[in-house]
Amino acid sequence: MTNEQDKPNIQEDYPGLKSEQDKLILNFNTLKQIIESGAKSGAINPDELVKVREENKALQRGLDESEDAIQAYDRRAEREYADLQAQKNKTDQVENELESVQCDFAQTDAEYKQFIAEKDRELAELRVRLRRYESRNTDMEGRLTDANNRVDELKDTAQELHYALQDQDNEIDQKDRELESVQCDLAKTDADYKDRLETKDRAARRVIDMYKNRTAETEDTAQELHYALQDQDKESDQKDRELESIQADFCEESISLQDRVAIEQHEKAHFIAKFTEADTAIQNLRDDYRTQEAILKELQKQANNINSEIAILYGE
Structure with a gap:
């Protein structure tokens, strides 16, 4: 109505x-x-x-x-x-x-602003994480560079040691040749000494035989022969001592060369172990660098996605 x-x-x-x-x-x-x-x-x-x-x-x-x-x-x-x-x-x-639409719009606008604020916070956190990973990446790059430099130094040192080992091997070969020559000389000297001893023994036997046969000779002649035999014995003892000294020097030099070879082989094995350890550490650093690089790319991808969403929201 x-x-x-x-x-x-x-x-x-x-x-x-x-x-x-x-x-x-x-x-x-x-x-x-x-x-x-x-x-x-x-x-x-x-x-x-x-x-x-x-x-x-x-x-x-x-x-x-x-x-x-x-x-x-x-x-x-x-x-x-x-x-x-x-x-x-x-x-x-x-x-x-x-x-109602205005209320809904106000609520939607508040939710949108809250969503934008959350995305901004997430973006800020991602940027902080990105800067942190970039810093770690820079640190890893520096460590990798130092490791590469260390590897180059180790390679140079290894090359120097290789050359030094070659020189030592050549020196050892030279010492071996010298030792062989000394052994040959020693064998020759020993043979000469044995020949001389045999010659002296034969001469002594001849003298003794002559002394036995010449019983009529004077006691002075026997004394001279005795002194001659003593001189020969002294000379023989001197030769024995010289031979023992040569043998002792030869044994000492042989032991010294063997010790030097053992020490150099031990140092070479120690260097190879250190080089292997350094190579393993470098490989681990490279793996860590690849992992950090993959994480950094994933974070950059997430940041780009969030920026795209924010750009779409601002565009709407």
Whole structure:
């Protein structure tokens, strides 16, 4: 039902229609008074009465048409009011929906800002981690560079040691050749010494035989022979001592060469072990560097994905 205060006012909206209705009512009342007064006085002509009645009917039809027009206007006004009320209700509904949408938008905007803040924090954390990994990567690169330099130094040292070992091997070969020569000389000297001893023995036997055969010789001659034999014995002892000294020097030099070879072989094995250990450490450093590089690439990929998401969100 419509409110009476909200209904349209005919006099305000259509003043001409109301005045025409008043005019028709006034004419109708005037004719009615004329007819009544004429009927009372008997002065009305029947023809005029018929004419007046026709005019009265015409006026009545006009009144009916005016009433129909007013009713049609009322119905149209009520429809327009109903349409306006429906439009108002629709407007209120739209306003309520707009308020709801604004609330949802405010909530969505808050959630969006919270999401952006979280992504910014995640991006900041990733940047911190990225800087940390870059620092570790730089440190690893420095350590790898130092390790490579150390490897180069070890290679140079190994090459120098190799050359030194070659020189020592050549020196050992030279010593071996010298030792062989000394052994040959010693064998030759020993053979000569044995020949000389045999010669002396034969000479001594001959002298003894001569001494035995020459029993008539004087005691002085025997004494001289005795002194000669003593001198020969002393000379033989001196040769024995020289031979023992040569053999001792030869044994000492042989032992010294063997000790030097053993020490050099031990140093060579120790250097090879150190070189192998350094090569293993370098390989581990390279593996760590590859691992850190893979982690760094993964972090850069995540950072790029987050930047893409943020760019998409800002674009929307």
